Amino acid sequence: MSASPFEQPPLPTPELERRRHQVFPVLSEADIRHVGRYGEERRYGNGEVLFEAGKPTPGIMFLLKGSIAVYRHNGFDTCARISTLHPGQFSGEVGELSCRPAMANGIAVGSVRVLLLPAEGLRALLVASTDLSERIIRALILRTVALLEQNSGGPVIIAPRGHGRVHALESFLTANAHPYTVLDPDTDPRAVALVAEHQPSAEEWPLVLCPGVGLKKNPSIVELGRCIGMLRPLSEEKVWDVIVVGAGPAGLATAVYAASEGLSVLALETRAYGGQAGASARIENYLGFPTGISGGALTGRAYVQAEKFGVEIAIPAPAGRLDCASQPLQVEMCGSLQLLKARAVVLSCGARYRRPSLANLKQFEGKGVYYWASPVEAQLCKSEEVVLVGGGNSAGQAAVFLAGHAVKVHILIRKGSLASTMSSYLIGRIEGTPNIELHTHSEIVALEGDDDGLKQVRVRNSRSGEEFECDTCRVFLFIGADPNTGWLNGCGVEVDSHGFIRTGFNAALPLQTSVPGVFAIGDVRAGSTKRVAAAVGEGAAVVAQIHQFLADPAAPPGR
DSSP: OOSOTTSOOOOSSHHHHHTHHHHSOOOOHHHHHHHTTTOEEEEEOTTOEEEOBTSOOSOEEEEEEEEEEEEEEOSSSEEEEEEEEOTTOBOOOGGGGGTOOBSEEEEEEEEEEEEEEOHHHHHHHHHHOHHHHHHHHHHHHHHHHHHHHHTOSOOEEEOOTTOHHHHHHHHHHHHTTOOOEEEOTTTOHHHHHHHHHHOOOGGGOSEEEETTTEEEESOOHHHHHHHTTSSOOOOSSOEEEEEEEOOSHHHHHHHHHHHHTTOOEEEEOSSOTTHHHHTOSOBOSSTTOTTOBOHHHHHHHHHHHHHHTTOEEESSOOEEEEEOSSSSEEEEETTSOOEEEEEEEEEOOOEEEOOOOOTTHHHHBTTTEESSOOHHHHHHTTTOEEEEEOOSHHHHHHHHHHHTTSSEEEEEOSSSOSTTTSOHHHHHHHHTOTTEEEETTEEEEEEEEETTEEEEEEEEETTTOOEEEEEOSOEEEOOOEEESOGGGTTSOOOBOTTSOBOOOSBTTBTTBOSSTTEEEOGGGBTTOOOSHHHHHHHHHHHHHHHHHHHHOTTOOOOO
8 A cells, every 4th residue: 555646556447547537537626616515524534444345435525635545455355556536536436326335445645625425415416417417427337347347345255166156146246237256265365264264064155255244154145135235224114105116127217217206216126127138238229229238238327327316226125025905005025024115116027037847957047057148157158059048039139149258059949930039130140140050949858967067958859859969068048938926916916817917997097007006017017018118118107107196096097
């Protein structure tokens, strides 16, 4: 920590370094005066710790005097300096919008005087000033990207090479754009020392070291969510205006529009913001993005937008039961007895991945069988041949993405062609990718492997009856999904014969279900168009209907 505060270390990528002026902008005196309307002045002494990785911060700090040295945290201790902030600059990352823990350490250099804005004050400033909002949010996002590139302030996962639980933890963190590091306890000295100290049993792997929290042995995804601050305590006393179940494109759209119009909003998401759309490698038919955009980038922006307007987003927080008889409505958190109250509930809970009837499928889930194709899975496919099952758009996007990493991608479909199930632009992309091979009238009939993972699949051609074996350690299943509505049993919300939620019982509130105050949007709604743009449209449209319901909940239904 002895480097001169005026010698700024380079940012982790050339692109970020070129944008340093956006990562660490300098505000004018007029800007700082405007900021002063939303914060309060604080003073700190030389060497004082202002914020720590893994711990909540008091808020974003706008420097008036002195400097703040910002250091990367590798999970064990403070290490390389990231930058030094000077008067006119400010601290923070995207997590400041919702009181999430810091991902870096900040130390006062000299006598420091700042304007401190807690999350509520920051959001008020961003809503009030368009110009400042643009510059501040861009800086917070780019800093978070830089910290992701450096794996700063995230959990450290320690487990023997190939341990099955590591993939689930990595997938959760990657899908939620949170930094992390994986260490091998056989080779990394820090991991060796930690294992020697705690002596984990076979059931206690993997070890996870959470900055600011401590060591966890074989934590669940829920425990990991709490560690990184994405799942915070929720009050059973508070009555939200709206609880949104599902934070895919439809749910995020509802959250953004409702919160921007003054409603208090809680969004519950099972795995990661963005839902299935968030896992799409590239969406090329979404209006306004002629060159396409990844699902993660699109929904990541929506997630930040929701936080900007004060939406509370809890991840992972699967809903377990809806009590429609109570007033206000109550949503029970899965795996707990906690009841969350709301005046209106929006069901945008999407679908669950469909699983084929293979005897030992569960044995290989996460150890060779996957239901999405993220960068985590792509890294596993290098120098390998992989099998992908499915003929829809999601399957096509995944196949093209994986082809950029795997030696070869085998696509299996039951039909004779992709024409009836996949967009033509994706079919053309697949046909133009030399290391993708399409196998029609084909399906997997058996999985073979051992405790270390999948080793081989047996494929049958339904026309000839011929079977052949394919040596592969990676199978991706994109065979569709079933509506995630089983948890609504007994609540009175009507579904169709396929399990999709019926709406349209009230002519004035066409997205309301059979239960007053409960609305359904997106893929889970019967008759919906299964496209991202349609989901976003329904998410926006339902907000007007919620306002109408909240204004007069006793209005009689119409046909």
